[in-house]
Amino acid sequence: MTDTIDLLLIADTVLTPEVIASASGRSPERTAIAVRDGIIVGIASEAGAHAAGWPAAAAEVLDVGDATVSAGFVDAHIHPIMGLQLTRGLDLSGITEREAVRSTIAAYVPERPADEDWILAWGLDPAAFGGREFGNDLLTGIDGGRKLFITLFDGHSALASAAAIEAAGVRGDEVFSDASALGLDADGRPNGMLYEFSAQDLVLSHVPELTFDDRVQQLADLLGGMAATGIVAGQMLDLMAADSFDLLEELERRQDLPIRLRISPSVFPGFTREDLERHLRFQELAGRRWYVRGVKLMIDGTIDNGTAWLFEPDTKGESTQSIWLDPAEYREAVRFFHEHGIPTTTHAIGDKGIAFVAETLSALPASDVQHRIEHIETLPDEVLDEIIASGAAASMQPTHCTLYTRADHTDNWSQRLGDERADRAWRTRDLRDRGAILTLGSDWPIAPYDPRGVVAAAQLRRPAGREEVEPVRPDQSLSARAAVEGYTSEYWRSVGEPGGRIEPGLPADLTVWALNPLTTDPDAFAESPVILTVVGGRPSVSPASTVDAG
Template sequence: MSGGTRPDLVVVARVVHTLDPELGDVEALAIRDGVVVAAGGRDVAETWADGGVRVIDLGDAAVTPGLVDAHLHPISGLELARGVDLSGCEDLDAVAVALAEAAAGVGADDWVSGWGLDPNVFGTTEPHGGVLDDALGGRPAFVMLFDAHSAIVSRAALNRAGIAGEREFSDASRIVVDASGSPTGLLLENEAMRLVESIKPTESFDERVAHLVAVLEGMAGTGITAGHVMDMHDDDAIAVLEAVEARGELPIRLRISPMCVPGMTDVEFDAFVSLQGRRGRRWAIEGVKLMIDGTIDNGTAWLREPDTRGESTASLWLDPAEYAGRVAELHDRGIPTATHAIGDKAIEVVVRTLAALPRTGVQHRVEHVETLPDDVLAVFAEAGIAASMQPTHCTHYTRADQTDNWSVRLGPERADRAWRIGDLRAAGVTVALGSDWPVAPYDARASIADAILRRPALKPHVAPVLPDQAVSALQALEGYTTHAFASIGAVGGTLAIGAPADLTAFAVDPLDSDPDDFAASAVLLTLVDGVPVIGADERVDA
């Protein structure tokens, strides 16, 4: 290696899965100025390491390209994931105990917050705020359900927000009321939830900055080196990012796609689009997120036929033609889109809208894709549209016997089309994988294992959900690497010569080990730009 390309870091392991067809698997990488400059075996690595070059020898570890979570909410999630974590509660009694414990630490008039609540704890009853009133002694309370598209609030919170009945919104948000017209405490979708969210106490700016760094460090600890951020609701989001980078570095890279919402004026839309390209050292605003329906669990998805409760019958955009018009405008400006579409009708409308656009090379993507008909899958493949899916949404919130809320609402035929990752990959569709944190845990190791197993990692007693939709270990890893890049029209997710030195080292090889063992394995090293974030005397100066 010539002096001009002499590395400043050499990484050696039992195997380095470069995912580059030309390189294949190697044992060592040479890195200079944050870029991979050479790859080879241990023997040649010894020739790179003379003269004081730093060497990280990982022994029997397996190195992969850095993992990319293709759908997460690390900034808005700071607020969504505040308070008591209720995701482990399996019944209403457990919810009440957890909330009462949280209330014991605050004043009689102080707010109590929670998140991650599974609607299955309510059984066949629709979620409601009564459990909060019973457990919290009249305190104002806001609890986000796991899907982040619905919340339950206490009577005191309704009163403080001035909510006494139904209201009209610019999208399909809804305040749920009983037969007498009184609110039950269930709020559906963003505009309804914001009525209460806007009056809750929030973290200070400095607390948000510190909280974001802690969340991103946690993600890096599971092997993540980058994430696709699917919103930018927060008024101070850019200021928070700039504050982190004023103090040091973001622990992982963030590609942020702000959300285009119904009812934007053309002036507002132009101002919104002008954000494209704004960036820091490790974050950039690229692409646009849209949302055409809600979720099956709370009856706000868009289905071809109503669910078993007669719900999920309409688009979140009151005028779906407005959605199609905005997508066409973004396409004409060369801006890739990512549209949340969960119900079969929503997926169909989005896929057919995207398939009708001129083939100009702009890559579009559909998020979630929970119940997918065969005819729509065929259009997906033919039109070159990418999918972005979350394996743990299937494995954590549905059951093989279809007794869960999601499956009961859909009925057997539609529930049998759940999270068809395997069929999409077999059809040649690009499928990026992620967590949707804080909807589900961000641990990338567990998500990869769940994609292979179709059940929760480390729970072999749980029956897999539609196991024929499982993917191979390589396909699961690709979902967090090469397919994550391809899904946004980019080339990356490999450790090719000239690629950024974003990589992860695992104690267990994801490609030749038991998936449960991989889910429990240690992350020995996470590099971003060739700089350790996790392991090897990591340096994160934020």
């Protein structure tokens, strides 16, 4: 190689496909990666690189010592722009006891300025209702008569105080174009529960938005935080904010995005032909580090709030229908995009919803378009078979299992399903062993985005660092290799594109870890420092790292 090299990265271990497949999970000798114009152009031993004159040809040489370089980690499922709205105000994440939630809110409300029109909170766990009917009696005596809007942790439902319901003019007889619904008391009056996005928007549309400039800065900070944990890219599965492209364009006017974003805009029930055509036109949009590819659909809601689609009702008699009033309309949308060569990814949580999606995909004409199913939370054997037959990729979030369910089934999700269906939780190992493409992610802001914790949870089936917690279905744990591939090569397979491997000709999107994710105890890896992320051949140094620049 005689041409100029932009970056030469040298490390003790580089996780090339050969090293990943090896028994040791370590490079046999120190390895150099040569990058030009954002592409990997060469890989050699350190000695071989010196013999070939690579260091002299390199504009920048970075020696990361005994660190490990992997292909860049990609979060398959994030909501970075929508999440700016969802994560405003008081963070209730992780609080599950009713009185603890009430005391936290009771302490927060009086601290808010009297002229603050709306008080916001997020991350509310359904366990906080203490087994009672969901409703704003949870707020009785603590909301100060003020307008509160509280998003539940799953993002698919919200709780509004009585004052908020009144201010928004919610009557209780509203009709939606999808299966969104309002919680009602015994007299048919709104009780504050807002199920799914159309219902939430009745109140949320009255909540003042952050300023555009504030959102641009918050987006920069968020994506920078993701990069600091080792993420080089993420798939944004929505287009809920109407000015999403404006935000991205303004951020790129000010700076490069810290990570790449692949955007798959949402298609909702009640679409028109023009809506579908508009989503085709979206596919032409791109910036320096963001681009639109694919679309996102939802077949159901969530088990926790009773809006999933199950073969049999949950223990409360709920989760019996698709979010599409006419599920055939969903099939129409999928076929439209398939025929135009556009990949789809579908939120499907309940067993019947997952089966419906798999059957829809199986019926499509043969092509090279790779479709994907998100979440797959409770999975009977026969539906697993249907996924395999359909050729769909699976996109799953291990921390949804480890943070929000318990092995003894005392959590809301398991109690909603009952023991038999709860024992089918997040069957990552079975899907992988059967040959399904399996990619991993966080679904931020539903769960933390740090991939180190997700990789650990995928192997341990419990939260990282919590050895006292009994694992949930430990037989479904992934190997370290499968977990790492779930954030690298399997992601790119799940979208039908090359990538996620360290080999010549592929993009130089890399993550440099202080500890080797293939050989390090998962609990220890969850705390492992991130040395560098490299996006398009351009390194970003973590503040805690030390790198020898040659």
